[in-house]
Amino acid sequence: MKEVGLDQIPNLEMRMEREIGKAARMLESYFLFVLLKEMGRLARLQGGDFSTDTYTTLLFDRLADFLARRGVGLAEMLEKGLKEKVLKFYGEIGDNKRKIGGGSV
Numbered sequence: 001m002k003e004v005g006l007d008q009i010p011n012l013e014m015r016m017e018r019e020i021g022k023a024a025r026m027l028e029s030y031f032l033f034v035l036l037k038e039m040g041r042l043a044r045l046q047g048g049d050f051s052t053d054t055y056t057t058l059l060f061d062r063l064a065d066f067l068a069r070r071g072v073g074l075a076e077m078l079e080k081g082l083k084e085k086v087l088k089f090y091g092e093i094g095d096n097k098r099k100i101g102g103g104s105v
Contacts, residue, residue: 013087020082021075028075029068036060 037060068075 024075024078032067033064
């Protein structure tokens with residue numbers, strides 16, 4: 001599937017939803033990475049030599065990405081909450097613009 005740039009999507013709401021979803025998935029992946037890395041440290045999988053630490057860090061990074069693609073529910077919760085807040089915020093801005101100058105959003 002061909003990736004479409006944000007400037008090619010005419011609808012601002014669609015662009016915001018896409019970016020919020022992307023950010024939520026990235027945050028879920030990072031959270032899982034930190035969780036796995038700490039689990040590895042506590043299990044003494046890390047703390048060895050440089051090559052072992054590098055390998056386990058890369059392993060945890062890939063594993064976190066894999067888990068985030070399958071989803072653990074964190075991204076969906078973040079996405080839902082952020083969409084509600086952002087859309088409410090932009091709705092309030094639009095209402096204020098209409099009251100002040102009658103401009104369109």
